Amino acid sequence: MIEIKNVSKAYRTDTIETLALQKMNLSVPSGEFLSIMGPSGCGKSTLLNIMGLIDEPSEGTVTLAGQQITDYNGTRIARFRNEQLGFIFQSFHLINDLTVVDNVELPLLYRKVGSKERRRLATEALAHVGLSNRSTHFPNQLSGGQKQRVAIARAIVGRPNIILADEPTGNLDSRMGDEIMDILLKLNEDLGTTIVMVTHDERMAKKTHRLVRLSDGERVS
Numbered sequence: 001m002i003e004i005k006n007v008s009k010a011y012r013t014d015t016i017e018t019l020a021l022q023k024m025n026l027s028v029p030s031g032e033f034l035s036i037m038g039p040s041g042c043g044k045s046t047l048l049n050i051m052g053l054i055d056e057p058s059e060g061t062v063t064l065a066g067q068q069i070t071d072y073n074g075t076r077i078a079r080f081r082n083e084q085l086g087f088i089f090q091s092f093h094l095i096n097d098l099t100v101v102d103n104v105e106l107p108l109l110y111r112k113v114g115s116k117e118r119r120r121l122a123t124e125a126l127a128h129v130g131l132s133n134r135s136t137h138f139p140n141q142l143s144g145g146q147k148q149r150v151a152i153a154r155a156i157v158g159r160p161n162i163i164l165a166d167e168p169t170g171n172l173d174s175r176m177g178d179e180i181m182d183i184l185l186k187l188n189e190d191l192g193t194t195i196v197m198v199t200h201d202e203r204m205a206k207k208t209h210r211l212v213r214l215s216d217g218e219r220v221s
């Protein structure tokens with residue numbers, strides 16, 4: 001369960017203050033696949049980053065898995081993020097100098113899982129996204145859809161309860177986008193992983209359980 005209560009976020013630069021979110025309230029029950037849509041600049045990524053503990057709200061509270069996060073210190077937040085959350089980004093965010101399987105192992109390395117177990121779990125995650133035959137490739141030897149599948153394998157390798165995806169199909173053609181969406185839907189169905197996905201694509205949003213629309217930092221529907 002994700003609970004966002006009265007969350008506002010203001011970004012201040014020397015000359016201007018932007019209110020990216022205004023008194024946002026949103027509950028995402030465990031096991032839900034939720035999509036978030038809205039025009040450019042309306043606060044979608046800000047909301048996702050606050051849910052993912054990448055960014056802090058200026059006001060309001062974030063509760064994840066029954067724990068109110070806002071009072072945590074940095075180390076505890078980092079641990080919680082590593083253990084409970086998986087992230088998928090539009091531009092994949094893979095490390096080009098590491099092989100596919102090494103990229104997938106990364107979250108486990110931070111968790112200090114032993115090397116044999118890391119390899120076993122990463123191999124399993126790659127099989128889950130249908131990429132067993134690319135484990136020793138480097139990211140620049142893969143197609144966009146394959147890169148995103150590696151990113152999904154990395155997001156799921158630590159069995160997170162929640163996956164946060166920021167336009168995961170944004171850089172892909174519609175066929176590859178459909179493939180990625182099918183993997184996310186299956187993940188949600190088979191493992192009960194809660195997924196929150198920002199998208200600009202109505203077609204993708206329609207496949208999820210619920211759609212929340214934002215405008216100017218507020219929920220409109």
Ligand SMILES: Nc1ncnc2c1ncn2[C@@H]1O[C@H](COP(=O)(O)OP(=O)(O)OP(=O)(O)O)[C@@H](O)[C@H]1O
Pocket residue numbers: 011012013018019020038039040041042043044045046047
């Ligand atoms: N680090 C920052 N410093 C200052 N302003 C910011 C910062 N990050 C975001 N903003 C502003 O906050 C508002 C919301 O940004 P956000 O990235 O959440 O929008 P978005 O809905 O995800 O947009 P897009 O669909 O274009 O990715 C925008 O007006 C943006 O300019």
